[in-house]
Amino acid sequence: MNTPLDLATGVRADGAPVLTVTGEIDMSNADEFRAAIVDAVVDGHRLTVDLTAVEYLDSAALAALFAHVDRLRVVANPLLDSVLTISGLGALTTVTIRD
Template identity: 55%
Template sequence: MTTPLTLTSGRHPDGTARLTVSGEIDMSNAGSLAQALDDHTGPLVVDLTAVEYLDSAGLSVLFAHAERLRLLVTPLLEPVLAVSGLTDLATVHAAAPDHRPPA
């Protein structure tokens, strides 16, 4: 069974392509995330503030595109990305405490 995951494309306020991700990212749906990242060329802001769970399959997908990603994350995900080493390869920004993903 596939874990619920929602991927929404749009534009960041600075004009950069944006992918808003919500739900859980695991081995059952990491392919959908990979496809969404592959569909965008160039720099990409990935808003992970509505992600409730991220496993190693999801991390692997992010690593494959790290050099062109700006990740927007919650304090919950920040340590996971730091321990994995992803913060050394991608730009990671902590969301403001009152941040809400775009509807």
């Protein structure tokens, strides 16, 4: 059973936006994820996409990240490390793995 997607936006003290994602991101909700990225972007700041509570993401989720790679940085848990590394996302933007 899929874990429902939850998206929450916030702003750090320096004004930089943060999109915190919980659950699973797949083709069934990737458009919602992509729209949340677009909505959370603030001019002059890179968006931090916090995936530390994401249990699964597929190619549709990766496509959403790659579409906006020039405007974001990613924080993820060790479970996602291999897919983010193999996809090459880390070569295009900052990817930080946190326990």
